[in-house]
Amino acid sequence: MKSARIKPPGSAKKVARPKGTNTSFRDPVQVYCRLRPMQFPTDTTCMKIISDTTIVITPPESAANSRNVNSKEIQTTFTQVFTHKVSQKEIFNIVALPLVENLINGRNSLLFTYGVTGSGKTYTMAGNSQDAGIMPRCLNIMFNSIANYQTKKFVFKPDKLNGFDVQTEADAMLDRQNELHNGLLSQRNGKSGKPKRTESEGDSNPFLSRETNESHTLSVHQDNGYSVFVTYVEIYNNSVYDLLDEEDLKMKTLQSKIVREDGNKNMYVHAATEIEVKSAEEAFEVFHRGQRKKRVAHTALNAESSRSHSVFTIRLVQAPLDCEGEQVIQDKRVICISQLSLVDLAGSERTNRTKNTGQRLREAGNINNSLMTLRSCMEILRENQTQGTSKMVPYRDSKLTHLFKNYFDGEGQVRMIVCVNPRVDDYDETIQVMRFAEMTQEVQVTRPQTLRIDLGFTPGRRQANKIFKEARSRLEKEGRIEAVDLNIDLGLVYSLGGPFPTLESTNPHDDNIITNLMHFLEQRINKRNILTTDLQQKQSDLRKMLMSIEQENLTLKVDNSSLKATCSQQKKKITVLEGHLCKTESQIDSLLRKLNAANETIRTMQQELRDRDLALNQRIIDKQRVKQRYNSKMQAETDKMTRELENKLKQQREHLQNQMKDKENKLRLVKQILVDDNNLIAKDSTESGDNLLKTPATEGRSRRDKMAVSNPKYRRSQSADRWVDHTPTPLAPLGTVLQPMMRRRRSITRLTSPKEITDGVSRYCLIAQEHDTDGELETKLYKGDILPTSGGGAQVVFSDMECLKQTSPKARKRSGPSDSGDGENLGSPIHSSTIFDTYIKRPRVVN
Structure with a gap:
């Protein structure tokens, strides 16, 4: 293949071959x-x-x-x-x-x-x-x-x-x-970006480890x-x-x-x-x-x-x-x-x-x-x-x-x-x-022939440019300002070309060696002429530069003499300023010593402050520890007293329940006695006749039983009843639809004055909750009428009492022999129910 050697530009110099020589080998x-x-x-x-x-x-x-x-x-x-x-x-x-x-x-x-x-x-x-x-x-x-x-x-x-x-x-x-x-x-x-390998290819490039x-x-x-x-x-x-x-x-x-x-x-x-x-x-x-x-x-x-x-x-x-x-x-x-x-x-x-x-x-x-x-x-x-x-x-x-x-x-x-x-x-x-x-x-x-194009440039210009850049970079690192304005001058690189071509000949008819030598010598002569002309030009420029430097030297000498006179005056001023500077430096030294002493005192006080802060923090930590121990002891004592109090309350509750049972037994006995007495009196009166006189004791007992609780002259309208709902303490929710019927009521938690039950109200209801002997919740409603007294006060006549007791239902067994059902567990409660018991007691008057 022929090398792509196209005609050189017009400014390039091309060495011509001598005529008559064989150019094809x-x-x-x-x-x-x-x-x-x-x-x-x-x-x-x-x-x-x-x-x-x-x-x-x-x-x-x-x-x-x-x-x-x-x-x-x-x-x-x-x-x-x-x-x-x-x-x-x-x-x-x-x-x-x-x-x-x-x-x-x-x-x-x-x-x-x-x-x-x-x-x-x-x-x-x-x-x-x-x-x-x-x-x-x-x-x-x-x-x-x-x-x-x-x-x-x-x-x-x-x-x-x-x-x-x-x-x-x-x-x-x-x-x-x-x-x-x-x-x-x-x-x-x-x-x-690379093709996939086939099965017959290796896994690595064999030439990388060459x-x-x-x-x-x-x-x-x-x-x-x-x-x-x-x-x-x-x-x-x-x-x-x-x-x-x-x-x-x-x-x-x-x-x-x-x-x-x-x-x-x-x-x-x-x-x-x-x-x-x-x-x-x-x-x-x-x-x-x-x-x-x-x-x-x-x-x-x-x-x-x-x-x-x-x-x-x-x-x-x-x-x-x-x-x-x-x-x-x-x-x-x-x-x-x-x-x-x-x-x-x-x-x-x-x-x-x-x-x-x-x-x-x-x-x-x-x-x-x-x-x-x-x-x-x-x-x-x-x-x-x-x-x-x-x-x-x-x-x-x-x-x-x-x-x-x-x-x-x-x-x-x-x-x-x-x-x-x-x-x-x-x-x-x-x-x-x-x-x-x-x-x-x-x-x-x-045979391939090489034709070099001579553009007239100085040989070695790449190396010269490299040396020039290195020198300028060193000057820039040293801080030389004039390094920025330096320009390269590759004309200083002189070279006549490479070594002479090989002159060994094996064929007497081979004119290639002479042709190459002529071509080489012509190039050297041309380069020598170019370098000679360049040297003469450089010499002329050097003479002009030396003359200008000499003229600048004379001017600088005149400037130097004037600068020396100015310098002597400046020296005197500098001597005076040095005296002032010495005094100022002594004052500065004394101030620095005072400052150092003050800094030392500040450091000492700061150290003491840090020590006190540490001691204070330690005390606070000790107090917190004591407080934690005290709180733990108090909590333990509180828990102990709470358990003891609960035990005492339980014992008192059991004692009161026993007393209530005794009283109820006594009341039943008294009631039985009264019933028996009334039957006996009726029987005796029948036997003795209708006109027999009663004994004083019988009359007194009969009078006592038939005594009216309230004044029969005092009448009230039932349509205008207003209730006082007295709930001393927060009650547990009943969870049932059976609630007391009080359409017009006023709720209070504590009686502080009689006016609270006399101010436009006529009915009174006291609600209390407690646990019975079986531990079940029992709610009692004490209802009564509010009657005015002659002294301007009021009295409450309790007419009835309602007792609402909530008990957990007990397990019921299925009566039928069939085991097929809805899949319910017969040994556990199916639902919850509430049992209500209402007792009407004897009326009681409360003033």
Whole structure:
């Protein structure tokens, strides 16, 4: 692929080549051979290494092509042969390291591995976690070399046409912010942004624990800004697929891409995802993301056989910095694009050995067809170059050859590693690979030429700008005000360029060395003239600056003399002020001593106050403790007295109840006696006649029984009855509908004067509650009439008494023998009832 070297701007200087010199040089394709170690100890080899470049192959008796072979041994020559003892690092240093140098110097390169399936192509290209392959080591060396010269992300932006644009710092910062915002949004929505792994993939990235070589770096142009972009595609069944396309994850199928030609006649995969990476670790992660989507399958010869050709491309974009050595020049024409394509070809295989059928058989056919097209292209190219013919090379017959067309027709270094399994069983496939490798070495490719654009800027401006910024930052830290106004002058950095080119020549007809030397000397002469003119200008400016400094010096001397006179007067004033200052300081010292004494007294008093507060708090705590103990003792005594009082009251209640029973018995006896007396008197009067005189005792008793309680002359209206409801103490609620009927009443709790029962009332009711001998609640209502007395007072004549007794119902047993009922418990009370007993006593007069 041709490097994107577009015409320089009009102000740039371009060194012309001398006329008549040969500007086109061709180099053969370099082919290296790597032998895989034997898989089993019982395997036999059919190859023998006789030198570092030559292998002798001995066909076995069972080989299919042994009948057509005239000699028993076939000798094949390569650029170099690597045995199974050669390490990955040695292969990289010999084969791939020069290609990385081409990449940094702006030249294109192509490296691909070729061989039968299971010969170690993928291991050579990628390696594993214990021993990294060519691709990880290329990325390590490249990033180690350009680590300090990379531009910020999105300064170079792909233009979708295989080129790049240079963005301003503001646009690049906006793109970085959008990328950060999209990443945070994807994490918030639970999208990791990475494709899911298949069952055949590993659980970790095998290249993160790679072998690194931090000390090995390559020389780069320090006044350029660099940026790295990577792409990863595969060619499967003669169709190109992008392994880094995130949109394909949503559709769950890879979309085929097309191969196009850009404005510089370079072939590229249109709309392929190109990712800018800033470290080797980031590039490994991108490669591993595409590796998870690469098509592999199990065959009889290889457990993980690649079913497609994979192409991992590293593109290095570089552009010179401006005259101050800070920003990349905003001109697309000065951009230099170089690329290194690492191709892992799928292995050629025979159906009778792999036992493929169906989809695997179709894949094997497409793989073999693309490899045959590559071989046909190489044969026609060799014929055109050796015999001078102009046959059309069938690049378009396969997407693999179409993609790398400009490497063979254009300019770029091409190298191939042939991976071989030296077993006797693989002889038939290996001999075809050897013939193709030997034929490929005869194809010549145009040597890439590097054309540097000289913009007339001073070399070393990046380092000078760095030194200037460090010096200004040190001045700012020291507090120097003039550091802010300093300006950079990169003209003071003088350099005539790099060392002389190599003058060793192996071909007497090679004019390239003389051409390069002339070009180099012309550049040095031009730079020397520029630096000489700059030096003369600097000398003239220095003379003018010295004259102005001398004039300023004379002026400063005059100013200095006047300042000295002023200074002497100021010194006298200072001496007087110092005397006053001494007196003031002595007064301040005495005041400070007094202040310290007062502070000491305050601290002492504060300490005493704290001690007293502590003692007072302790006393309060002691009082609270004594009070708590006193309250607990009082509570205990109160409880004890309450229990004793309750016992006494219970005893008195029982005693009174016994007395009441005795009185009731006596009253019944008296009543019985009276009844008996009346019956006896009636009987005697009957016997003696109706006209017998009564005895005085009988008359007195009869008079006493028939004496009226109230004055019969006093009459009252029953419709105007007003009651006095006397309730001495709060009563317990009766919980029954049987309540005393008093329509017009006045409730009182205590009789304080006779007026309360004489003021417009005529009936009196006293309500009392107590417990009977069985502990049941008994409510008594004493009712009577209020009669006025001759002395202006009133008397209460109790006419009746109502007794309301509430008793808990006792359990009743069901009389019927049937046990079927409503499920009630017969041993517990079903409901509550209230029994009322009313006793009418003898009227009693209360004055």
